[in-house]
Amino acid sequence: MDRIYVMQLVRSFQVGEISRRTFLRRATAAVGAASAASLLLVACQPVSAPPRPVTEPAPTGEGVGSPETNLTTEAGLVAGMVEYAGPDGETLTGYWARPEGDGPWPAVIVLQEWWGVNEHIMDVTRRIANEGYVALAPDLYKGQVATEPDEARKLVMELDMPAAVREIGSAIDYLLAQEFIAGDKAGIVGFCMGGRLTLMTALVNDNLAVAVPFYGSPLTPEEAAGVKAPVLGLYGAEDGGIPVEGVLAMGEALTAAGIDNEIQIYEGAPHAFFNDTRESYRPEAAADAWQRMLAWFEKYLGS
Numbered sequence: 001m002d003r004i005y006v007m008q009l010v011r012s013f014q015v016g017e018i019s020r021r022t023f024l025r026r027a028t029a030a031v032g033a034a035s036a037a038s039l040l041l042v043a044c045q046p047v048s049a050p051p052r053p054v055t056e057p058a059p060t061g062e063g064v065g066s067p068e069t070n071l072t073t074e075a076g077l078v079a080g081m082v083e084y085a086g087p088d089g090e091t092l093t094g095y096w097a098r099p100e101g102d103g104p105w106p107a108v109i110v111l112q113e114w115w116g117v118n119e120h121i122m123d124v125t126r127r128i129a130n131e132g133y134v135a136l137a138p139d140l141y142k143g144q145v146a147t148e149p150d151e152a153r154k155l156v157m158e159l160d161m162p163a164a165v166r167e168i169g170s171a172i173d174y175l176l177a178q179e180f181i182a183g184d185k186a187g188i189v190g191f192c193m194g195g196r197l198t199l200m201t202a203l204v205n206d207n208l209a210v211a212v213p214f215y216g217s218p219l220t221p222e223e224a225a226g227v228k229a230p231v232l233g234l235y236g237a238e239d240g241g242i243p244v245e246g247v248l249a250m251g252e253a254l255t256a257a258g259i260d261n262e263i264q265i266y267e268g269a270p271h272a273f274f275n276d277t278r279e280s281y282r283p284e285a286a287a288d289a290w291q292r293m294l295a296w297f298e299k300y301l302g303s
Contacts, residue, residue: 076100077129079122082136084174087166093143094171095122096136097129103180106301108187109171109201110137111194113275114152116145120277121191128189131294133301134181138171140164140197156193161200168201176207185209187301188229189293190216192272202227210300212293215239215271218246221253230260232296234289236269236282264292 079097086092095117098105110125112118117139128135140159146152172186187210190198195216202211203219208229215235219227231254235247244265251263266273266285273282274289 077126079126079129082174084170086170092138092167092170094136094138095125096134096175097122097126098134098180099129099132103134104182105132105134105180106183106187106297107172107175107178107181107185108133108135108189108297108301109168109175110135111168111188111190111197112137112140113192113194113272114146114156116141116152116155118145120275124191131297133187133297134175134178136171136175138168140167159193161197164197165200165204168197169205169207172201172205172207183209183301185301187297188212190214191274192216199227199231202229202231204228210296212296214274214289215242217242218250219253221249224250224253224259225257227254227257227259230296230300231262232292233261233263234274234292235263235265236271236273236285237265237267238269239271241271262292262296264289 076099077097078100080095081093082096083091083093108128110121110128112121115121117137121137125135125137141155144155146155168188172188175181175186176184185207188198188201188208189212190196191214193216195213197216198211198213199216199219202208203223203226206228210232211227211229212232212234216233218224218233233247233251235242235244237244247263247265251261254261266282266289269282269285270280272278272280274286275281276283276286
């Protein structure tokens with residue numbers, strides 16, 4: 001793959017020099033797969049204002065994720081970095097959080113945006129844990145975190161998506177094996193790139209009770225018929241990379257296949273409307289989406 005050429009395509013689409021169709025056709029030829037090109041398209045939002053600063057820095061040194069303590073207890077939660085075996089026996093890492101005590105609690109996998117497992121994703125993981133779940137965010141970038149779009153695109157292009165799905169499967173297996181987990185299936189939620197990976201995982205993993213993609217590139221109708229778990233899809237009507245028609249077509253295919261689903265389109269909401277560290281954040285849509293997600297977790301996982 002010619003990474004420089006792909007980056008030029010991304011830039012050309014962002015500034016309006018080429019159409020969405022032209023971008024997809026050229027990117028598919030460059031990267032060798034329509035699914036990878038679609039994922040890049042989701043990430044190709046128009047150049048806009050820089051992100052708002054995160055109010056709290058990511059933990060460093062002694063504390064969460066440090067070799068000395070690994071896990072910390074704070075505000076009723078146990079949280080930090082954990083290690084577990086990957087699909088080929090390699091060591092993988094992730095950030096997890098759970099309530100204090102013995103449990104048991106249901107399991108939820110949290111999948112990162114294209115930025116990586118940054119403070120925002122760790123905060124979402126803790127928020128889910130505060131609702132009575134054990135939440136694990138597998139680190140698909142192996143410790144790398146992007147702060148600029150060009151860095152994020154590079155990491156996305158280097159990510160082997162089928163391999164990432166297998167690693168997510170290992171995270172699910174690890175979480176379900178813990179003695180403080182209730183039930184034999186997990187929920188999964190993902191954002192942007194993680195939303196697409198949520199749907200891809202739901203195609204192949206039998207250990208999912210519910211899947212919640214936030215603005216993840218939708219499955220084709222043919223793919224959607226093979227999904228193994230109920231789906232709550234949360235999308236913005238003003239998402240420049242994900243046409244509403246494609247999202248609705250996925251929902252119709254899920255319904256036709258007898259798969260419980262709900263597709264919620266938020267008027268006026270752009271891509272990444274849930275991320276409260278960025279200019280794209282839309283508080284009302286984010287709050288409603290959060291409550292819908294919790295309702296679906298309660299329905300399929302309990303709490």
